[in-house]
Amino acid sequence: MTGRDEETRAQEQAAREELARLREEHRDLDHAIDALEALGSGDRLQVQRLKKRKLSLKDRIGFLEDQLTPDIIA
Known part of the structure; x- marks a missing residue:
């Protein structure tokens, strides 16, 4: 195996x-959001921040999945 292959x-x-x-962080945020909403604590700003972070994670997850999935030309 060449150095490039190892890299x-x-x-x-x-x-x-x-x-x-x-993915783990995304799941944890999902649980945290559900818990905050179930409590009805009224901290909508915190929930919105968590949802924004969750969406950011989803975008990064999608990017990494695309990078790891080989291109298939049909």
Whole structure:
């Protein structure tokens, strides 16, 4: 295996690890949002911030998934 192949594998592994971390954070935010809304605490600003962060994570997750999925030409 060449140095470039090893570098590519290392980058792919790093992307997979980041993807797993982001998915976990996304799930955690989902639970936190549900809990805040269930409490009806009235802190809509906090809920909006969490939703904005969740959307940002979703975008990053989509980007990483696209990077890790090989292009298939039909």
